[in-house]
Amino acid sequence: MAASSRGKRASKKQHTKKQQPSRGNPQKVRTAGPRRVTPATAKDWIGAARLRTLPLAITPVAIGTGAALLVDNRFHWVLALACLTVAVALQIGVNYANDYSDGIRGTDAHRVGPARLTASGKAKPRAVLTVALVFFAIAAIAGVAIVVRTQHWWMLAIGAACILAAWFYTGGKRPYGYAGLGELFVFVFFGLVATVGTAFVQSGGVPQEAWLGGIAAGALACAVLLANNLRDIDQDRLAGKRTLSVLIGRRATQGLFTVLMVVPFAIAILFTQVYPIAWLTLLALMPAAAATLIVWTYRAPRELVVALGVTSLTSVLYGALLTWALVG
Secondary structure, eight states, X not given: OHHHHHHHHHHHHHHHHHXXXXXXXXXXXXXXXXXXXXXXOHHHHHHHTOGGGTHHHHHHHHHHHHHHHHHOOSOOHHXXXXXXXXXXXXXXXXXXXXXXXHHHHTGGGGOXXXXXXXXXXXXXXXXXXXXXXXXXXXXXXXXXXXXXXXXOTTHHHHHHHHXXXXXXXXXXXXXXXXXXXXXXXXXXXXXXXXXXXXXHHHHSOOOHHHHHHHHHHHHHHHHHHHHXXXXXXXXXXXXXOBOHHHHHXXXXXXXXXXXXXXXXXXXXXXXXXXXXXXXXXXGGHHHHHHHHHHHHHOSSTTHHHHHHHHHHHHHHHHHHHHHHHHHO
């Protein structure tokens, strides 16, 4: 029995030695290789254009066109279409430029929303940058066409400022989007400049309705950006991206979002004093209230993706109804 016991112990020791690789000749261990990244599809490229943000380009052009008809009763559809082309191309261009700039900086490495082309590795940074520049070029061509048609050559400087603002939002060495100034520039360029500029090129004048409408459009555009930055507040803080939400905190962002959603409807009530149909604009309060409720009660950052989309819907619905009130 003793011999049998010693034999079992020897067999067990040999078995153990076989299981434990020696330091001098380690066994090869199978490790998972790097995750294979599939090239971007057409759906990925379309998604990177962030179509849910396009209402922010449509709303100011619609309101500006309605304001222009108050000065000049003729509908200048060619100029209106050119203004829409500039606004939409700039919006798509800035979305791709943001994808490129944040991607090469690593800011989008742990984002909550849909994956970006550059950060995910699905597309080469140079390709994303090229697409952004193509859309900026489309905006520039449409802008030059407007200038040639209206002979307002000084507007070339305005157009150049718009493109530079679109690029330096997250591009360059010191992007203003990383210094809490994103909402300010969005209000100016996707609110006032887009609305007032549209009214001016079509009518040669700028009625007060264009200014008020520009404030409303700018407030809604800022609200969309706030919802986006609130969603990414933790990731942006870690990445060193000092958005307005990072600077003022979550609770103040929610409060500011609410104010920005209320401002357009306060303006709509002012419009009802002269344009009774403007009461219909209050129909947009339904999606506005839904978006605000999500912003205040969300539990997971992904819920704010819905708030962003609903805020964009509020913008385009508000713009359509206010334009109807102006021209009706």
